[in-house]
Amino acid sequence: MDQEVIFWTILGMALVTYIPRLLPTLFLSGRKLNPIAGAWLRLIPPAVLSAMLLPSLIVREQRLDLSFDNLFFVAALIAFPVAYRFKSLSATVVVGMGVVALGRYLGWST
Numbered sequence: 001m002d003q004e005v006i007f008w009t010i011l012g013m014a015l016v017t018y019i020p021r022l023l024p025t026l027f028l029s030g031r032k033l034n035p036i037a038g039a040w041l042r043l044i045p046p047a048v049l050s051a052m053l054l055p056s057l058i059v060r061e062q063r064l065d066l067s068f069d070n071l072f073f074v075a076a077l078i079a080f081p082v083a084y085r086f087k088s089l090s091a092t093v094v095v096g097m098g099v100v101a102l103g104r105y106l107g108w109s110t
């Protein structure tokens with residue numbers, strides 16, 4: 001592939017990624033949001049993350065798997081109370097990854 005095409009592709013991808021983040025910042029800086037709108041906007045990242053993560057937790061081999069044989073599902077069940085109690089993304093990720101690592105170490109197939 002031509003180096004110029006690669007350059008313009010990377011630049012285009014950077015702009016497409018950066019502009020949607022920049023525009024709200026420019027238009028909303030210095031303005032006070034309605035408390036309801038602010039609360040709603042704070043819920044968007046966890047909702048998007050959940051929507052992206054859920055299929056990988058409960059679908060195995062193209063079928064729904066809510067059994068305790070599904071290591072990722074079990075890790076999520078254990079990590080969820082940590083997330084609820086401590087409201088810490090770092091603690092939740094560490095617990096979830098720890099459960100998966102321990103499960104793999106003990107021979108639990110994913």
